[in-house]
Amino acid sequence: MNGYFRLVNGEKMSAIRMIPPTEGGKPVDINDVVEYLTMKEYACDLPALKRAVETAEKEETEVLLGTVTRYPERECYKLTITPDKMQAHAKFYASSVGGENMTPQELVQDLLMRGIKTGIKKDEILKFFSKRQYCENILVAEGRPPVQGKDAYIEYKFNTDKKAKPTLKEDGSVDFFNLNILNHCNKGDELAILHPEVPGEPGSNIVGDKIMPAEVKKVSFDYGHNIEMSEDGRKLISLVDGHVELVDGAVFVSDELVVENVDNSTGNIDYEGNVQINGNVFTNFKVKAKGDIMVKGVVEGAHLEAGGNIIITRGMNGMGKGVLRAEGNIVAKFLENVTAEAKGYVVSESILHSRISAGGEVNVDGKRGFITGGRVCATGSIDVKTLGSEMGADTVIEVGADPAVKERIKQLQQQIAEDMKTLQMVQPILVSTKQKLAQGVRLNDEQIKYVQTLVLANEQKTKSLEESNKELQELQKQVGNPLDTVVRVHGMVYPGTRICIGDVSMVVQKTSHYCRFIRDRGDVKMVPF
Template sequence: MASENGRKNLAFYINPNIETPFNIIEKGGVRSKNINDVRNITFPKKLLLKIVPEDFIDPSAYDRQDYAKIHAGRFVYYDESDQGFYSQIYGYAVLKGSKISVEPLVEITKDKLRASIYYIPNKFGEYPSVEHIRQTFIETKLKGYLGDEKINYQIDDLKKQGKKLGILTIAKGVTPENGQIEHYILLKEVGKKVGKVLEGGRIDYKEQNAFTPVMKGEEILERKPLIQPKDGFDVLGNMIKGVYLGEKIFIPGRNLEESKEKLSFFTAAVNGVISIVDRKVSVDNKVVIRKDINLESGGNLDLEGSVEIYGNVKSGFEVKATGDIIIHGNVEDAVILAGNDIVIDNGVLGKEKARIKAGNNIVIRFAQNTHFYAGKNITVKESMIQCTVFAKNTVIIEGTVVGGEITGKHGVMVKVAGSDKGVETRLTAGVDPEVQRKIKDKEEEKKMLEGDYTEHLEDIKMQFGNQFLIDLKGFLSVLRGSRKIKFIEMLTKLGNLTKEVNRVKNEIVEVRKEIAF
């Protein structure tokens, strides 16, 4: 601070009437900055203000005022020896009241991870050097200096572009690296869908896929390991803490095992469906449903494993499972398909579309207007009315059967069949309609192939005569050019048709073997 002396003046080497470096201009919604007065651009150790005698003359001084007490503000120091106020940094000098300061021409981004400095010449056209910029960085106590080389590179780039002004990046913070808690992520999509989109954009609301079926060996969970976070810092020196990401939403449950091929992966140990209870992810090979099968419950079911339903299956819906299907209610005009057994405690109240098919056995109490197929036995506890039934083994009806067609390959056992009202009831044993259909299809295929063979043979005769049937080798020896190529092509096709006819004949023989008991 200068001492008071009424015979002294203040010599300003800057414009003392400027209080801010930039003038903000807004035009057309766009804000821009203009430097107010380049006289106030200053460098380290540059004179800003001096206390001088009244008779002091210095043409380089910008202004001269009566003496007043002046204080050195930020980035300004006072030299007692010459009573001068000097800049400590490259920046913009301003006088506010009785305090002279130098404002660093530095801008810091909102996230505080980058600091830039305005590259502007002073009134003499002198630009700040890299040393000036480094000194400013040190005095302002910023962190993350880029280094002289990178700053020089930016300055050279401005010069190459012919720019007289610019902004240089001088410091960068370090972004933190987030870690993660050990947690599991579910690799399968679960949850009820609105429905299945059909051709034309229509939606089948019965196909909601309320359960997620999975196969043994399918990947269900992935374990994400614990990763420690790494802290960062901003250009002001503040630490930015890295955080732990991830949520402990899932943990492995029943029928999941660690994959031997892919570490950190858990696979299904059985075929089944995914169940999630209290964060625990399991694969159940038996699903228990304690409500009716309808739109509200999720629509049609198509499951790996078995299903047990404590309710009714409503008309128009389907239940499919690779294992057993156990239903403790009624089945209306619906479709039930099981890879193993089907047990229906009550009955099937079909109309036109009811279909019950099991890979093994079917056990029901009663049924009406329903198609049944069983890979083994069908057992009916009470009655059947107007049903079409086939069992690869035996059909057992412990009550009455009225109308329809009952077929058991190894037998049909019925307590009471038919009625006194003349309703036709057909019971058949010893035949397999499925085998008969296969034989019929194969016979039709053989007939078609034999027709093709005969037609192709006649075509060859028409083009080449009958001589090739008597002496094929001699006939080929006299053929030449394209005619010979054509004959060989037609003869090859005839041979292929012969192979196809023989193949179908052999298949018919094999299918007929299935008829044997």
């Protein structure tokens, strides 16, 4: 039992008696004693009180409070309500010797009188009155917090991560049978399940105020053609065989065109969905798809353009005229003499004498893993096993700037040069004409029309020059401040290879192994892997 204190009111004097704790209970706290005496308006000798409290840790003691006779004090309590009005605690003080104790019914009635309408903890109250523990906060009332509801959400039954990388075999080569970047679906497949919102339940504090739960969010399906919604509105179901993907929150299913080869028997292909080619794509043919293009054979000097991904199982030798353009990613076993542009990443086991541009990363760290000759550019990092060649093939690697941004910079620089050339031709004529008019020279109708044309050209080119210069400055800032990109060589890099990071570059001078190229203080530096 905790230690406690109680008043002793005699006929000629008043005192406070300290009772020590038993069975490991808490001793009397001086702050509780002072608080109680202040509440009851008793004067006290604080030093004497402190000494008595220290003594009361082991034995009963008393401190004289005065010679004024007082009536016995009833058992009482101090009520504390939390700021959010969710809890009320009572700290009980013992009655004086000869004073009356409170009853549970009396306490409950008193709490109601104080405005506590709900959440009274009758079990806790009865527990106190059955075994009193004074000077300790007892939870006598507790509000009911609101039960929060659940937001509605959509469970997609396919992979929605567009950054998912191809599966690699143990030897590091790409597993073209398990790419994990295309989501095949069949007619009748469930594509998504809508889990509706679950409303919350209001709560209340101890004074009876209602506490509302947070508002739950509702969602609804957004989907394109080749999909139907179930009668209960809870599921999306594919109506065709094809590929499913999530684009800006909407589910789309592209049906699939399957051909054996792209050659004279098929001609060029321009298809709204996905295209699967079980064989090869021969030279000079074009394949255009709004979805993905999957080629299970080889691609020669052809032109492939996809609104999604391009996957070439056996690789591509573009013969210097083959082109790949993908809004998504490009994955090919090898790329040789190819121009390839992907807004996502590019993955290949080898890249030879090609011009590669990726809005994401380039990974050539597979079984063979070499980049030799050509130019490989990536907004993200580049990973390669072997970079350059012993024969000194001209190999350029660029990271840290979007290739599309660099191309736009070239276009702007060309536009600025053309605008300045036009202005240098037009402005002297306008100045000369202005001088002639000031001298009183009159122009004929043909001359007036010509001058008006020059004035309009001057205005247009001046405005174009200002806009181009402004855009050029912004883009040059991006190139000058590349992202935290790096070129990682997991094997060997040969001399003569040029490494560009943002707007700075270096040429490798000697053969090095297992290294990284980073940008540090305005320079490209080679550091250990």
